[in-house]
Amino acid sequence: MKKWQKVSLVASGIVCSIVVITCVYLWATPYKLIDENSLKSDENVMVKDSNNWITFFPSENNDEAGVIFYPGGRVEANAYAPIARRVAEQGVPFIIAKMPLHLAVLSSNKADTILEKFDEREWVLAGHSLGGAMAARYVKHNPDRVSGLILLAAYPAEGDDLTDFAGEVLTIKGQLDGVINEERLTESDHLLPSQTSTIIIQGGNHSQFGDYGLQNGDNEAKITKEEQWNRIVEAIVRSF
The missing domain is CATH 1.20.5 (Single alpha-helices involved in coiled-coils or other helix-helix interfaces)
Known part of the structure; x- marks a missing residue:
């Protein structure tokens, strides 16, 4: 040789x-969940943690559409339990997908398995940060499988044009987000359909979409994490 x-x-x-x-x-x-109390079932919400997802179902069965959620990069799925639980308490089922290596980019089609398992209702796909970008990618390639898209501190990647998507799109961003690329966020506006609504949480940051502490590069929030969660949940539930 x-x-x-x-x-x-x-x-x-x-x-x-x-x-x-x-x-x-x-x-x-x-990044790991701080307070595990939100993972406990009670008379209002039934929580089940399996190998591939965590489900939060209202105790009273209903016909409401539900939310399938993609976690942010390097964030454990259960770190989003506080918003999942609060949404379920409002009568909307919520399922957090578990991603390989905690990276949604490695399994952007994870929603397929969940949709096949829970096919009795309509679903909205949501995601935080990298998880939001991968949720947008899934909608790009499967526009008829979900009824809406919710982007939490996230935006579609260039090439994932959603302007023809017929469902409602909701984007939620923290005012003090120090992680998101503001330039790319602005540039991505042309990739979203006309029926897109945007909410900016005053005093909110990137990390408080979950319960895993302050993420590297983020700014300190000016509101409590509980207040930010409540505003997120209000916006999500109002979109149904």
Whole structure:
């Protein structure tokens, strides 16, 4: 074997090792749920945690559409339990999808499995941050499978044109979000349909869409996480 070939093999091995180490690091160090009380069932909400998703169903069965939710990148699914529970308490079923390595980009079609399992009602797809971008991608390729889209501190990636989507679209953003790319957010407006509504939570940030602490690069919020959750839930429930 020639010397340059050996060098190439060594370099390729180093690159592969770096990729593996990075993936392991991302998997091993997600943002975790702080308060687990929101995962407990009571007389109002039945919570079930399975291998692929966490369901929050109102105790009284109804015909309301439900929400399927994609978590943000490197955030554990259960970190969104507070908003899921609050939405369910208002009579709207909520299912949080669990993603491989806590990255929705690795399973943007996860909604397929959930829709097949829970096919008795209509569903709106929602997502936070990277999860929102992947939810938008799913809607782009499956516009007839869901009745709406909710983007929490998120926007469609370039190429995921949703202007022909017939469902309602709701975008919710924290005023003090220090993580989202504001330039790309603005540039993505042309990718959304005309029936898009936008809500800005005054004093809210990126991290308080869940319950996992302050995310790297984010700004401190000027409102409590409970207040931000309540405003998010009000906006989501009002959209049904």
